[in-house]
Amino acid sequence: MASKLRILVPVKRVIDYAVKPRVNKAQTAVETTGVKHSMNPFDELSIEEAVRFRERKYPVEDILAFSAGPAKSQDILRTAMAMGADRGLHVVEEKTELEPLGVAKVLQKVVEEEGRNLVILGKQSIDDDANQTGQMLAGLLGWSQATQASKVDIEGDSVTVTREVDGGVETLKAKLPMIITTDLRLNEPRYASLPNIMKAKKKPLQKKSMADYAVDTGKRLKTVKVAEPPARQGGGKVEDVGGLIGRLKELGAL
Template identity: 60%
Template sequence: MKVIVPVKRVLDYNVKPRVKADGSGVDLANVKMSMNPFDEIAVEEAIRLKEAGTVTEIVAVSIGEAKAQETLRTALAMGADRAILVTAEDKVEPLGVAKILAKIVEEESPEMVILGKQAIDDDNNQTGQMLAALLGWGQGTFASKVEIADGAAKVTREVDGGLETVSLKLPAIVTTDLRLNEPRYASLPNIMKAKSKPLANKTPADYGVDTAPRLTTLKVTEPPKREAGIKVPDVDTLVAKLKEMGVA
């Protein structure tokens, strides 16, 4: 069973984002970048399925600038077998990513695609669903547990009311949530081995996909600063303050 795991290079989640002076976007100059945390969970889940004997090959895929090769090497160090980098220096929107992934799926013929439910830079939460629609595959989104048996995937997913379990006939799409697992750290020997693992370089043109943006960012601003709170001596004062603020 082959699994494809798309990964994205994003601003490290420990770094506080800074907006560019002209308001055109987030300033990524001289800041730490890393693998999208939800994608790390996807890589970890694929590795666990391989360790359980369910998966035979893990192919990591990234679509973005050439520096995304570092992100793919991290996935290879964690345990992926090989990688594909689709180099696109301009930002590729979720639909473009889904179209490229659909072409890669046609070439690779995997039984499953496991990816993060969303990227922490744009929070779109669209790629997995779009890919499932393009392929006509079943999808299990926001997965907190994945079990493979008898040609089907049983996915426990997190919904507003609690948990929901769906059974998907393979091939299928699974998007990962935070509670699915705890990603491992790559050991130094595995980091060294990752340097010799196969990494193919492609472009969107190789797959016949037009990645021209369909959306325009008008302006990016930081959220307004929160006002300082106040202390009140008793409930009556609290109620009076709330009425004064128009809350109660």
Template identity: 85%
Template sequence: MSKLRILVPVKRVIDYAVKPRVNKAQTAVEKNNVKHSMNPFDELSIEEAVRLREAKKPVEDILAFSAGPAKCQDTLRTAMAMGCDRALHVVEEKQELEPLGVAKLLQKVVEDEKRNLVILGKQSIDDDANQTGQMLAGLLNWPQATQASKVEIDESDNVTVTREVDGGVETLRAKLPMIITTDLRLNEPRYASLPNIMKAKKKPLEKKSLKDYGLDVENRLKTVKVQEPPPRQGGGKVEDVDGMIAKLKELGAL
């Protein structure tokens, strides 16, 4: 069985328990003075990579990666406290990268770091794009299995992935190298213990910039306006079935 050199991309997002608010200019979601944390789907990816090592698979190295402002380093330290061996941070303060730009960066990291397995969250909870893993697989021309709920790797480098689909469960099999995106039923991420948090401070965290990779990651999309959805209207009561039918006809539902 080949040694596994795993890449786990992670993203710093507004904490899932925070209700996002639109900024006054209606150009984006307000991020200042708002609690941030690691994207929950990325926690699943880290957990799965660590579990492969604990299952005695030949995991040589687990590399956590993030691109974004300096505060992303806190997210990367958390990733290392959860079990990643080292981290790579592409510092970018001016723009928030779109999925294609992130996929291009990940392609370079995979090639430079000689990765043969990428495990990443199926989407981030801020933009819900669900695109980066698929784009990365296309750029690398690697097989992919999205929305994984179970991952198994055998001695012949065959990766078997179970995923939930609308009609039930689908099982995919491919050989390494491979891209896997994670879904909520895959595992239960562990909490970083205090000793591991202290150890993570000594693990290597390398910083780079977009210029180091020489890529065109200019955003292709422009947000014209951001608005909160209108408040839901209260329901009404009817006396009987005839009243319900009359109300539905009034609303144009029948």
């Protein structure tokens, strides 16, 4: 008999993907004050895929959206619920910028307390681009993992994941419970409709603090300096192949 899918989908509030990041004056981080934020695009894929499991008649019992971060993170949890998540869990953390290992440790606790058997999360967030949380969570839980998923099929307790690799695609098969991280070709996330946005306001959103989980989320990384990349140099024109070869030699490319 197929296992009921109890899905956890972590989502993160990040600077909107359409905004050009600016380095702050102290060159310690990217400026976030007064900048538009939204759900991490890879996390949108994760919510969409979880909802599609239900629409494809997979035995989905519950979809729990989770976020750890400032009070404003509840906005993206409401968006996740408007897209189809059943409820939200917000660990409110205003002071500390959480690192991947700290997030993975909290997620481990949530998985255990909430009885999850499938975690779907974006392969990376577009702010730190760490691409670590899913892998670390799999290690902490001792679960199978399939990263950078472009297709997911579930049959009973078996999950088949097609994932993108440098040379093409790779297909993995594993048993539940497991961790899946999502890549851009997996699906096209839906827009939250106005009726669903209104319904999401009535869905349960639980708030907790880091103290509730008693895990070490202390910082292990230090940012020494953040700087803009150097401006790109303009190109030049050559008359013929001989001119191109001569220019490449001048630049030391040949």
